[in-house]
Amino acid sequence: MNLPGLNKRYSVSKTPDRLSEVPAGTSVIVTGLDELSPALRQSLLAYGILPGRPVRVIARSPVLVLEVEHTELALEIEIARAVKVASQ
Amino acid sequence: MTSYPATLSVIAAPGSRVALVGSPNVGKSVFFHRLTGQFATVSNYPGTTVEILQGQSHLLEDTIVVDTPGIVSFPARSEDEAVTARVLLEDSPQAILQVGDAKNLRRTLYLSVQLAELGLPMALTLNMMDEAEARGLSMNAARLSEALGFPVAASVATRGQGMQSVLSAVRQANIASLQVAYPGEIESALAELKPLLPDGRLSRRGLGLLWLSGDVQAEAWLSQKVDSAALKTLQAIRGALKAPEETVRSARNAAVDALALTALAQPSQPAASLNSVKLAAWLSRISIHPLWGLPLLALVLFGLYEFVGVLGAGTLVGLLENGLFGQVINPWITAQVTRLIPIAFFSDLLVGPYGLWTMGMTYAVALLLPIVLTFFIAFGMLEDSGYLPRLAVLTNKFFTRLGLNGQAVLPMVLGLGCVTMATLTTRILPSKRERLLVTLLLALAVPCSAQLGVVMGMLASISISAALIWGAVVLMVLFAVGWLASKLVPGQRAPLMVEMPPLRWPVFSNVLLKTLARLEWYVKEALPLFILGTLLLFVLDKLQLLPVLIRASEPLVQGWLGLPPEAASSFLLGLLRRDFAATGLFHMQSHGQLSPIQVVVSITTITLFIPCVASIFMIAKERGMKMALGMIIFIFPFAMLVGGLLMRLLVLVGWNG
Numbered sequence: 246m247n248l249p250g251l252n253k254r255y256s257v258s259k260t261p262d263r264l265s266e267v268p269a270g271t272s273v274i275v276t277g278l279d280e281l282s283p284a285l286r287q288s289l290l291a292y293g294i295l296p297g298r299p300v301r302v303i304a305r306s307p308v309l310v311l312e313v314e315h316t317e318l319a320l321e322i323e324i325a326r327a328v329k330v331a332s333q
Numbered sequence: 334m335t336s337y338p339a340t341l342s343v344i345a346a347p348g349s350r351v352a353l354v355g356s357p358n359v360g361k362s363v364f365f366h367r368l369t370g371q372f373a374t375v376s377n378y379p380g381t382t383v384e385i386l387q388g389q390s391h392l393l394e395d396t397i398v399v400d401t402p403g404i405v406s407f408p409a410r411s412e413d414e415a416v417t418a419r420v421l422l423e424d425s426p427q428a429i430l431q432v433g434d435a436k437n438l439r440r441t442l443y444l445s446v447q448l449a450e451l452g453l454p455m456a457l458t459l460n461m462m463d464e465a466e467a468r469g470l471s472m473n474a475a476r477l478s479e480a481l482g483f484p485v486a487a488s489v490a491t492r493g494q495g496m497q498s499v500l501s502a503v504r505q506a507n508i509a510s511l512q513v514a515y516p517g518e519i520e521s522a523l524a525e526l527k528p529l530l531p532d533g534r535l536s537r538r539g540l541g542l543l544w545l546s547g548d549v550q551a552e553a554w555l556s557q558k559v560d561s562a563a564l565k566t567l568q569a570i571r572g573a574l575k576a577p578e579e580t581v582r583s584a585r586n587a588a589v590d591a592l593a594l595t596a597l598a599q600p601s602q603p604a605a606s607l608n609s610v611k612l613a614a615w616l617s618r619i620s621i622h623p624l625w626g627l628p629l630l631a632l633v634l635f636g637l638y639e640f641v642g643v644l645g646a647g648t649l650v651g652l653l654e655n656g657l658f659g660q661v662i663n664p665w666i667t668a669q670v671t672r673l674i675p676i677a678f679f680s681d682l683l684v685g686p687y688g689l690w691t692m693g694m695t696y697a698v699a700l701l702l703p704i705v706l707t708f709f710i711a712f713g714m715l716e717d718s719g720y721l722p723r724l725a726v727l728t729n730k731f732f733t734r735l736g737l738n739g740q741a742v743l744p745m746v747l748g749l750g751c752v753t754m755a756t757l758t759t760r761i762l763p764s765k766r767e768r769l770l771v772t773l774l775l776a777l778a779v780p781c782s783a784q785l786g787v788v789m790g791m792l793a794s795i796s797i798s799a800a801l802i803w804g805a806v807v808l809m810v811l812f813a814v815g816w817l818a819s820k821l822v823p824g825q826r827a828p829l830m831v832e833m834p835p836l837r838w839p840v841f842s843n844v845l846l847k848t849l850a851r852l853e854w855y856v857k858e859a860l861p862l863f864i865l866g867t868l869l870l871f872v873l874d875k876l877q878l879l880p881v882l883i884r885a886s887e888p889l890v891q892g893w894l895g896l897p898p899e900a901a902s903s904f905l906l907g908l909l910r911r912d913f914a915a916t917g918l919f920h921m922q923s924h925g926q927l928s929p930i931q932v933v934v935s936i937t938t939i940t941l942f943i944p945c946v947a948s949i950f951m952i953a954k955e956r957g958m959k960m961a962l963g964m965i966i967f968i969f970p971f972a973m974l975v976g977g978l979l980m981r982l983l984v985l986v987g988w989n990g
Contacts, residue, residue: 284410284763288830291405293440295586307623308726308829315436315468317617317835319726321738321828 264328279327355432357403358834365400408548418550428506429455435465449509452536456502477596482510531558645707646786654699693867708750717839736819738829748779766824778811784912862947910945929990938976
């Protein structure tokens, strides 16, 4: 059974390694940032989205809502795709 | 904190200045208000449109307190944040009071470390302690103060809690003893940099770190302070390092983590949140929900309408315009002026049909002031409640279709109050492209409160369907032009990223202070433009040009829009202020000179006009003369085109109210 569809389903259920894939209510640790526009990168870092810091996903729609320390941040999935994470 | 000798207070000298520095939404303005009382002066920071507040503090030996724009951390990310950097670099205050958010300790401490490195005397207040406690956090300010080497005081500024300890913390402000140790390559670069940096009150180590981190404001400042040879050496030292800003940031963050552990009495305990926090969190979730967010938005808009539309534009304007001005002040002034100045030309200039007093001042003070006042109060409350960023999230999808993101909603909502002011606030948008698109939409399709009141009144007297047609056409124009413009204006859409501060009850005194500052702006900046506009009308009238122009525009108004010829004069006034036109049309409607179709067509056309001469001046100032001219050339004919098409469509379907 080497159907591409099955493989795909398997890859969705594995532990998320991007912030954009983290389900609501889950906490993860940030491990790194991909290439981003300098302004966005600067903003993420300023709000404490840094390697080693924990973040929690509160909601996923209409945009991703994160809790960093006790700040709520709303950001589009597109930005979250550039944030690498690992489970806690 | 008794370990700091109070006799050596850095703010003891007369004329010394304390800068309030901190993230947005941490209560800086509330502190400012508490420290200075009522008396504050608002001014634009030199060379920018960013406002800063200054005031003398009677609680702090008459020290001057400066309220700086919110900054999350250095380097600055916006024009606002840049002003804070410039205040610190160029004006080097005698002391810094950092206002920090107790519940976001790491973010607060990151800025503390950066400020401490500048080497100015400072103190820190962990504000909004109530919100931190409600989330199960408890802090040890004394231990933190020991680790940082400057006073730290807990506070809840909105309730005045901890003010005494904040005051004594400011009096005892001193230079931090904490020094973050950076990796070897950074430390040796700093050692090389130091002799090249200017002498002054700012620490060379701090300046060196800003330089290595590539802080644009620090670079601009330094390039004026050192000669070009030294600048070359500075650049060479930085160029030899690999990503120094990343190295510096990681070292700082490690220091911040250690500090946070010191400060937290029970480190990272799962929050035993209070019910009030849970309620606010629930409401927060509702407010951005694609479906449930809409009834909440409707409620907010209804409140806005009741307060600004009914109370401001209805009751207060009625009292002032018809009552005080119409029956008392204006008849008296007219009598006095015509008695004292027998020459008709000059008395007309003041009290004629286009008189500076009877039209200009009456209009600005009796009609606009109450509307603008109530709107500023309502907007200030919305700002302080934390609802506006949630509105940005809620409307993000809509604005995405227009090539924008949800942050564009803030100037748009402000535009419902005053488009001229909203045009100024487009500077909160990050890119030039977004500022241009929003300015265009504001000028074309956002009706301001001055006009909205009249429009609503006229449409309500016909039928609901009249109001719906008007609303639908304006929204469709907004959407179609916005969509098209976003395709034509080059550049990329910026994705949304916005902080959502907790939902809070607004502090009335803070709202009042902001409202007063904005009213001062209105009187200084906008009011003269209304007088100027009136003068222009007066001159046109006296040169007998007004009747000529009215006659010239009659074919267009009569033939294309299907309106009675008398409407031409209203439309001409609408070129200067569209609410003049709305008022004129209202007058015609109440005398039975307009059919329902004519009302809807004329009102829709006028709504699409550029709001007023003042807003054109503002567009020219903010976006440049060429842009302003381009918008005039596009908007007026386009509005007429839409009006004419609407008339034909309504006739075709046989709509008649």
